[in-house]
Amino acid sequence: MNAVNAGQPLSVAKPKGAGSEPDLMEIVRSAEVVPLVPDSDLFETEPDTPLYEARRKIYPQRVSGTYRRIKWIVLLVTLGIYYMLPFVRWDRGPNAPSQAVLIDFPARRFYFFFIEIWPQEIYYLTGLLILAAMALFLMNAVAGRIWCGYLCPQTVWTDLFQAVERLTEGDRREHLLRDRGPWTMDRVARIVAKHFLWLVIAWWTGGAWVLYFADAPTLVRELATGEASVVAYAWIGILTFTTYALAGHMREQVCLYMCPWPRIQAALTDEYALNVTYRYDRGEPRESIKKSIALRQKGLSAGDCIDCQQCVHVCPTGIDIRGGANLGCIQCGLCIDACDSVMAKIGRPARLIAYDTDVNIRRRSEGKAPFFRIVRGRTLVYVGMIAIVGAVMLYALTTRQNVGLNVIHDRNPLFVRLSDGAIRNAYTVRLINKRTEAREFTFEVENLPGPMVDIAGIPVQENGSRLIEVGPDQTREIRVLVTYRKSLPASSVPIGFVIKDHQTGEAAEAVDNFRGP
Numbered sequence: 001m002n003a004v005n006a007g008q009p010l011s012v013a014k015p016k017g018a019g020s021e022p023d024l025m026e027i028v029r030s031a032e033v034v035p036l037v038p039d040s041d042l043f044e045t046e047p048d049t050p051l052y053e054a055r056r057k058i059y060p061q062r063v064s065g066t067y068r069r070i071k072w073i074v075l076l077v078t079l080g081i082y083y084m085l086p087f088v089r090w091d092r093g094p095n096a097p098s099q100a101v102l103i104d105f106p107a108r109r110f111y112f113f114f115i116e117i118w119p120q121e122i123y124y125l126t127g128l129l130i131l132a133a134m135a136l137f138l139m140n141a142v143a144g145r146i147w148c149g150y151l152c153p154q155t156v157w158t159d160l161f162q163a164v165e166r167l168t169e170g171d172r173r174e175h176l177l178r179d180r181g182p183w184t185m186d187r188v189a190r191i192v193a194k195h196f197l198w199l200v201i202a203w204w205t206g207g208a209w210v211l212y213f214a215d216a217p218t219l220v221r222e223l224a225t226g227e228a229s230v231v232a233y234a235w236i237g238i239l240t241f242t243t244y245a246l247a248g249h250m251r252e253q254v255c256l257y258m259c260p261w262p263r264i265q266a267a268l269t270d271e272y273a274l275n276v277t278y279r280y281d282r283g284e285p286r287e288s289i290k291k292s293i294a295l296r297q298k299g300l301s302a303g304d305c306i307d308c309q310q311c312v313h314v315c316p317t318g319i320d321i322r323g324g325a326n327l328g329c330i331q332c333g334l335c336i337d338a339c340d341s342v343m344a345k346i347g348r349p350a351r352l353i354a355y356d357t358d359v360n361i362r363r364r365s366e367g368k369a370p371f372f373r374i375v376r377g378r379t380l381v382y383v384g385m386i387a388i389v390g391a392v393m394l395y396a397l398t399t400r401q402n403v404g405l406n407v408i409h410d411r412n413p414l415f416v417r418l419s420d421g422a423i424r425n426a427y428t429v430r431l432i433n434k435r436t437e438a439r440e441f442t443f444e445v446e447n448l449p450g451p452m453v454d455i456a457g458i459p460v461q462e463n464g465s466r467l468i469e470v471g472p473d474q475t476r477e478i479r480v481l482v483t484y485r486k487s488l489p490a491s492s493v494p495i496g497f498v499i500k501d502h503q504t505g506e507a508a509e510a511v512d513n514f515r516g517p
């Protein structure tokens with residue numbers, strides 16, 4: 001009997017009369033489809049397992065040491081810059097904003113101290129993004145996820161929120177016991193205080209963000225008096241919520257599930273990169289403190305790790321670094337501080353957990369001396385790219401012109417023939433004045449002998465020239481008609497448009513075509 005079991009591998013029975021060349025239809029007819037897996041096994045399933053593991057609440061313990069101090073300093077400097085930078089002033093002259101860092105959407109400008117970027121110069125932003133990516137790659141090649149552990153905004157704000165949590169609900173042990181105990185007024189008051197402080201920080205964070213988009217002192221006054229725009233209040237609300245949610249509640253989950261960098265970083269690292277590493281060659285076999293002392297007294301070997309779990313208790317992502325490289329490790333170094341203080345108490349050398357490389361772990365296990373190689377192919381490539389992109393941007397900035405010209409040829413029609421046989425082309429021309437004072441420009445068309453040039457709304461001076469005024473830090477659009485009465489050498493002739501500041505002589509040029517039949 002032929003049986004078909006959809007989705008199963010097929011075995012085809014050999015047709016009778018083997019040896020002779022079988023007919024294809026005969027093979028098909030005599031095919032016996034046999035399930036290779038017994039029916040009973042087909043419907044056996046794994047016991048129900050959840051697809052999503054519920055979050056295990058982490059209670060990071062307070063720790064002190066070198067890396068904790070570095071993290072506090074970085075936190076103070078980065079948050080200080082973020083909150084205070086909008087209030088730093090920078091004198092750009094009478095007609096320009098005096099805020100050092102300002103994203104001016106209505107005027108379509110980005111100001112950064114002495115740099116002013118116009119929409120046409122968005123390539124600076126591209127250069128900045130390339131520089132940022134290369135700097136991140138370089139950090140990763142030298143010292144792993146140093147960005148994640150110290151500088152990432154998610155890390156910095158989470159660190160601050162955890163400090164507030166320890167302040168209000170106590171350190172790890174106290175907090176754990178209180179969470180497992182009954183609800184009391186004291187517990188409620190502490191939780192309310194924590195969320196209130198979190199919301200104040202989150203609101204301040206959102207408030208600081210909008211100050212980068214308008215004159216900060218003015219906007220602060222408007223916000224306080226209720227005169228600010230709805231958009232400003234809306235953005236403060238959105239950023240207050242996201243800061244509160246990401247730094248207060250989601251914390252390490254952002255690093256574990258939302259951020260792509262750990263995956264990218266894992267693909268970019270190599271065996272010479274410094275990473276927070278448990279030196280298992282020194283730590284194993286781990287024993288309790290009593291057993292390890294007893295073993296050493298008997299002249300037997302014992303690892304330095306006493307399995308006290310301090311490195312796990314201080315970890316903000318709740319992982320055990322002794323299990324080896326882990327995507328959850330943000331390389332903050334806090335477990336190094338925790339383990340160092342344990343080693344100091346039991347009289348063993350520090351840095352059982354340390355910034356180390358895979359190469360050195362291997363070399364030590366082979367009895368060889370460790371070595372560090374910061375200068376290698378990939379670091380040289382990253383430094384080279386940073387140098388090249390930085391030099392190009394610096395050159396572009398230092399040679400940047402304060403006058404510009406854009407020309408767009410009318411597309412429909414490309415040209416018109418006048419009743420006297422002359423050919424006329426029309427152009428839309430935009431003059432750009434990046435200075436903070438108004439300027440007058442002369443306008444000329446080149447490469448076409450004797451054209452007649454008309455500019456709508458701009459009268460011809462007595463000397464035959466035209467002066468076009470462009471306001472401070474502004475652009476001006478004009479309509480230009482170019483008429484040519486002679487015969488053209490080709491259907492399309494390149495022509496130049498030149499504007500010149502008649503006082504300073506500063507000029508800009510653009511090239512387009514004059515079209516004919």
Ligand code: SF4
Pocket residue numbers: 278283304305306307308309310311312322338339342352353
């Ligand atoms: S803190 Fe050090 S000694 Fe304690 S468990 Fe961690 S690695 Fe072992």
Ligand code: SF4
Pocket residue numbers: 276311314315316317318319320321328329330331332333334335336
């Ligand atoms: S394992 Fe250590 S370095 Fe990694 S996140 Fe935890 S505390 Fe920080």
